[in-house]
Amino acid sequence: MPTMLTDVFRGHPIHLPHSHQPDFTSLSELPDSYTWTPKDDPLLDAAPSPPAASENIPLIDLNHPDAANQIGSACRTWGAFQIANHGVPLELLQGIEFLTGSLFQLPVQRKLKAARSETGFSGYGVARISSFFNKQMWSEGFTITGSPLNDFRKLWPQHHLNNYCDIVEEYEEQMQKLASKLMWLSLTSLGVSEEDIKWASANPDLNWAQSALQLNHYPVCPEPDRAMGLAAHTDSTLLTILHQNNTAGLQVFRDDLGWVTVPPVPDSLVVNVGDLFHILSNGLFKSVLHRARVNQTRSRLSVAFLWGPQSDIKISPVPKLVSPVGSPLYRSVTWTEYLRTKATHFNEALSMIKNDIDE
């Protein structure tokens, strides 16, 4: 039995000050501990000079005959794109958004009953990456993997549980199918086929994959320009599929453009390339640096489906994508190993598995 995501952080406790979470709604001024300056994050105000033309991540129609190439091109230039006509029922998107909203509306004492433990994976709390920053983020999160029943029991009375668990299960199923489809479309655009990656069958049973759901809430903030919802990071996944409510906040980084806001497009989903897909593509696909800003008048919700391989699968650059004379850019790594490296070294994790290539 490979390590499940639940056990990934067993030996990697981090101190997460959940219980210091302020009652966001009662603050009329931003506390010092929530005020970010470029000292806390060097890329905070990163903008190109001269200012770049306004460009945005592509919105791709999954029914378009050229979708594979459009996705491949977005993965190379942005590491992110939005998709329309993704086939996920809209009621399900509404359902997971409703569930997320009602979860975060619970009184903080109730949410803390389901607090994520220091070595745990699932439950309520601040983002895992919080421990790498001096300042606190203006957000709260809830992580789910596998059945949410045990955690949900701590939050809601019995009569809600079946319904909420069904929504999560159905959402994970739909996302899983979509993620695999997107992975294969983008790989096809690189000329990579199923024979080239033995472990990743396009077969819809998908027993080689596993996933987590991260529910995020960014409350209304008195001074949004000085606060940070979720600090800049890349995801440690193959792909992440994100549903955001109709409040903007997600930004992606491009060296030549600086921070670019991803506008909410009703009924569409945002897709991010994660570090593992960057490794698999031998660096051709970019794992996108992204963050979430906050808003003075509207609270924001997002649901991230974090998708990767089962823990016994070693990810390494597809040989076909390594030039005949070159060597692979990265060593092989399992998702578990990578999450643990990231838990200790954060944004240095990718460079730590880079091969030293003789010039």
Ligand SMILES: C=C1C[C@]23C[C@H]1CC[C@H]2[C@@]12CCC[C@@](C)(C(=O)O1)[C@H]2[C@@H]3C(=O)O
């Ligand atoms: C499967 C994953 C991926 C995790 C860790 C673990 C569970 C929660 C994910 C997130 C979600 C929020 C941003 C992030 C950076 C975080 O702090 O927790 C993500 C992290 C990663 O992508 O590295």
Ligand SMILES: O=C(O)CCC(=O)C(=O)O
């Ligand atoms: O809220 C967002 O838009 C971003 C969330 C995110 O990056 C994550 O959960 O990994």
Ligand SMILES: [Fe+2]
């Ligand atoms: Fe993310």
